[in-house]
Amino acid sequence: MSPKEVSAGIFEITNRGGKQLATKNLVPGTSVYGEKLVGIEDCEYRIWNPKRSKLAAMVIKKFNVPIAQDSKVLYLGAASGTTVSHVSDIVPDGIVYAVEFSPRTMRDLIGLCDVRPNIVPILADANRPQLYAHIVEEVDVIFQDVAQPNQSEIAVLNAKRFLKRDGNLLLSIKARSIDTVANPKKVFKEEVRKLEHGFDVGFKVLDSRELAPFHEDHLGILARVRN
Template sequence: MPVRELSSGIYELDIDDRKMLATKNMIPGMSVYGERLITEDDTEFRQWDPSRSKLGAMLLKNFDIPIEADSTVLYLGAASGTTVSHVSDILTDGLVYAVEFSPRTMRDLIQLCDQRPNIIPILADANKPQSYAHIVEKVDVIFQDVAQPNQAEIAAINSKYFLEEHGHLMLSIKSRSIDTVASPKKIFKEEVRKLESGFDIEFEVLERKELDPFHEDHLGLVAQMFVDDGE
């Protein structure tokens, strides 16, 4: 079975002429959300379903993913940990802070963290980063997937608190959570504008693509914090 590494810790498997996204399973034999487990040359991989993961969809849309094995990641909108578990697989020498607002969903996330020591679960509102500032250190990457109307503002305020200089923001913008009537393309354009110049912290948008057919009315975005070095 051909195996190709697409990015650090992220693989493409070719099974019966069908390409499959996967990560190496940190906990062999254990499936997180019913995903398929595949073994090749004594290595177990977990299938990564892009229809259940915005980050997975971004990978299949050929985004350049700025997550390395030793990265520190802040994940906003962790839910029960479907995507967080794959980030955990990638971070063999790193750490992911997983922020989730729902106590019910957090129970599932905590069960996942019991098996995966590189995930730190945080029950908190992503609108209030000051409430978890005593827990989260400076991070290399922020990944955000929250269904809130002020998605750009949440990204900016968390970046101001936690993102390293020149660190990367990965954002899934859900247009219907911002406005159910307006054109998604118009909403995406406005959210990008906000990130580039609407706050006291600015970003350079490196990539932006819509995530259909995996996630309708969603825009994936990768940006880098802009820091004026005075040059």
């Protein structure tokens, strides 16, 4: 069951459970949210369930995930750190700025940061990037999973301030957070249009795929600022 690296720092492990995604554990011996740990040769891997992570679902859906081991990542909608912990594994020489606005959830995230020094927790509303501009530097990648009606606008506000030229945006759009009754495909089309033409900064959408069956009515997007 030797692991196959499907993207930098992201592995596919084949064992009795079939094929599973995994990341190399930055803190061996520690499971973050009850995920299984698997030792292979000298390394320990953490199994990464695509049903619990939009980013893992994007990997399975064959997105090009532009994160390298020294990437600087701005993560919007960190929650208690399930996916953030895997991004922390993927960037052992980089940093993850993890923004979350729920104080209750932030408490768990801070516990995670105690053992993972490459995560910087930020208690803030992602609609107001000016409030964390003194903490966050220019980043290679923004990953966003906030489930809010103005998801595209939040992505633009943060990209304008923090995304480096040629940096990448990975975005999970939740149709039901934008319109509870509309056809999700219509909602997705409108969000892509807004990202490309709806704001003063325009993105070029490089790839978009629905994340079902892992996440129903979600669209994954990979985009770059149009220079």
